[in-house]
Amino acid sequence: KQIQNYFRYRNANYQKNERYPVTDDKVAWNVRWPEYFPTEYTTEKILKNKKADPADVTKIKNFNCLEGKVDRTSFTGIYQLDEKQRPKNPMGRTGLTGRGRLYYWGPNHAGDPVVTRWLRDSNGESIWRKDENGGLKKVLEIVAIQRKDNKEFALPGGMVDPGEKAFSTLIREFKEEAMNSLGTSNSLKTSCDSIEKLFENGEEISKGYVDDPRNTDNAWMESTAWHFHDETGKLTKNLTLTAGDDATKVAWTPVDRHVKLYASHTNFVKLAVDRLNAYW
Numbered sequence: 001k002q003i004q005n006y007f008r009y010r011n012a013n014y015q016k017n018e019r020y021p022v023t024d025d026k027v028a029w030n031v032r033w034p035e036y037f038p039t040e041y042t043t044e045k046i047l048k049n050k051k052a053d054p055a056d057v058t059k060i061k062n063f064n065c066l067e068g069k070v071d072r073t074s075f076t077g078i079y080q081l082d083e084k085q086r087p088k089n090p091m092g093r094t095g096l097t098g099r100g101r102l103y104y105w106g107p108n109h110a111g112d113p114v115v116t117r118w119l120r121d122s123n124g125e126s127i128w129r130k131d132e133n134g135g136l137k138k139v140l141e142i143v144a145i146q147r148k149d150n151k152e153f154a155l156p157g158g159m160v161d162p163g164e165k166a167f168s169t170l171i172r173e174f175k176e177e178a179m180n181s182l183g184t185s186n187s188l189k190t191s192c193d194s195i196e197k198l199f200e201n202g203e204e205i206s207k208g209y210v211d212d213p214r215n216t217d218n219a220w221m222e223s224t225a226w227h228f229h230d231e232t233g234k235l236t237k238n239l240t241l242t243a244g245d246d247a248t249k250v251a252w253t254p255v256d257r258h259v260k261l262y263a264s265h266t267n268f269v270k271l272a273v274d275r276l277n278a279y280w
């Protein structure tokens with residue numbers, strides 16, 4: 001069951017490359033499958049990028065360790081290497097080998113911010129809805145972006161830079177993607193104080209492997225997610241959201257069980273919802 005949850009994108013094309021079809025019963029590495037001929041793929045962009053890992057995986061001696069500033073440890077525990085010395089995806093087969101669009105062999109770390117407040121009507125009153133058990137619960141809204149790469153709606157998260165702490169990453173990415181801190185119409189200028197206050201009270205809600213469409217048999221995403229909640233709505237009242245960097249849109253978005261977000265982001269939102277006993 002857990003395996004199925006992690007492979008929503010398993011039979012989706014990887015850019016123009018078709019993944020070798022993997023059925024649920026063949027995902028686990030310990031199921032012998034001599035007829036498995038996965039597609040090999042790493043983008044030209046990654047192969048040319050000096051900040052990415054070398055194509056020759058045998059040059060990397062520190063898998064499962066912190067190598068200089070690059071964190072090669074996995075939240076899932078110790079991962080294995082295959083006969084070519086390539087890290088093996090801890091969740092199993094994905095139908096594609098190589099790194100695809102990912103920088104690092106093995107785990108690629110990211111951070112995701114779940115920023116919430118209560119959905120309110122024009123009088124500022126929070127909105128209640130009846131859940132499946134008939135109980136009245138308040139509706140939550142989150143800051144969601146639309147991704148440039150595949151148009152899916154997502155949390156404004158991003159990759160951990162070498163040496164960076166995931167907590168700093170997710171705040172930096174929130175500012176880049178939801179406040180356009182790298183652009184000219186930078187909304188940080190007007191909302192700096194309140195946004196810093198919002199980030200003072202957060203809680204780590206998840207860290208682990210994520211179901212990302214870029215995952216391969218040898219490279220995968222892992223993320224640390226933090227929840228920041230604006231209980232009164234005052235901190236975010238004057239916050240101007242401006243899409244920036246890899247985001248084409250940004251908006252406060254009410255959430256319930258129908259919300260469908262990129263990668264494992266729906267799971268992160270559900271954790272925030274449960275933390276506040278909100279409507280789902």
Ligand code: RP5
Nearest residue numbers: 110157158159212221223263
């Ligand atoms: C997802 O990819 C993570 O949860 C994070 O949101 C994101 C990081 O990649 P980029 O947004 O930088 O592409 O797996």
Ligand code: MG
Nearest residue numbers: 158173245246
């Ligand atoms: Mg980004």
Ligand code: MG
Nearest residue numbers: 156157158246
């Ligand atoms: Mg991003």
